[in-house]
Amino acid sequence: MVKITDNINKTLQQIKQAESKYHREPGSVQLLAISKRSSIVEIKTAVAAGLTAFGESYLQDAAPKIEALADLNLKWHFIGPIQSNKTKLIAENFNWVHSIDRVKIARRLSEQRPAHAPPLDICIQIKIGEEDTKSGILLADLSRFAAEISRLPRLKLRGLMTIPKQITDFSTQRLAFRKLHTAMLALNEQGFTLDTLSMGMSADFIAAIAEGATIVRLGNALFGSS
Numbered sequence: 533m534v535k536i537t538d539n540i541n542k543t544l545q546q547i548k549q550a551e552s553k554y555h556r557e558p559g560s561v562q563l564l565a566i567s568k569r570s571s572i573v574e575i576k577t578a579v580a581a582g583l584t585a586f587g588e589s590y591l592q593d594a595a596p597k598i599e600a601l602a603d604l605n606l607k608w609h610f611i612g613p614i615q616s617n618k619t620k621l622i623a624e625n626f627n628w629v630h631s632i633d634r635v636k637i638a639r640r641l642s643e644q645r646p647a648h649a650p651p652l653d654i655c656i657q658i659k660i661g662e663e664d665t666k667s668g669i670l671l672a673d674l675s676r677f678a679a680e681i682s683r684l685p686r687l688k689l690r691g692l693m694t695i696p697k698q699i700t701d702f703s704t705q706r707l708a709f710r711k712l713h714t715a716m717l718a719l720n721e722q723g724f725t726l727d728t729l730s731m732g733m734s735a736d737f738i739a740a741i742a743e744g745a746t747i748v749r750l751g752n753a754l755f756g757s758s
């Protein structure tokens with residue numbers, strides 16, 4: 533547990549240094565703690581260290597954590613693939629969904645978002661390279677897809693998310709993230725008002741910050757044993 537606190541403090545420091553080094557505004561990069569492999573006790577340790585936003589990939593694992601931690605007023609982000617039969621609970625229990633790549637799923641989330649809650653914050657998941665994970669839409673389809681999503685009344689389209697292929701070379705890591713940033717700027721030129729780039733994981737978040745990430749999604753760097 534001490535390890536988690538140390539990891540968080542060290543990572544927050546790294547984010548701050550990267551903001552400064554790459555001429556990003558101080559505080560413009562949010563740390564989203566990916567707690568999909570973490571217990572309730574571990575999440576409480578992260579909360580004690582100052583974190584308030586957590587990301588989960590599997591609804592069945594996330595639901596008991598969200599319930600147990602309900603009085604802490606945390607923000608929950610869904611980051612995994614979504615099946616149709618899970619949309620209702622996701623619409624009811626999460627603040628953000630980063631993994632939108634099907635209109636049908638987005639439509640269900642919009643319809644099932646409770647009336648008393650604010651619109652669900654959404655990122656469209658983009659597949660940057662041919663070799664990337666199967667989730668995500670292609671950049672060529674983004675403009676039309678974003679137009680459809682932005683019509684859904686109970687969703688708020690905030691930005692783009694990607695999970696690039698794992699590579700170790702820093703300047704090659706930056707290329708994929710730059711493409712996501714360019715795609716967001718192009719949408720905004722067309723009249724969209726996106727403000728979020730959800731990109732960068734434990735192995736590549738510095739490159740993502742260099743290219744404009746506003747949310748980095750870190751699991752291992754915070755909760756891992758290494």
Ligand SMILES: *Cc1c(COP(=O)(O)O)cnc(C)c1O
Nearest residue numbers: 566611733734749750751752753
């Ligand atoms: C698990 C996961 C992460 C965190 O990955 P780490 O390498 O542990 O930092 C980030 N984003 C998504 C979509 C994930 O599934």
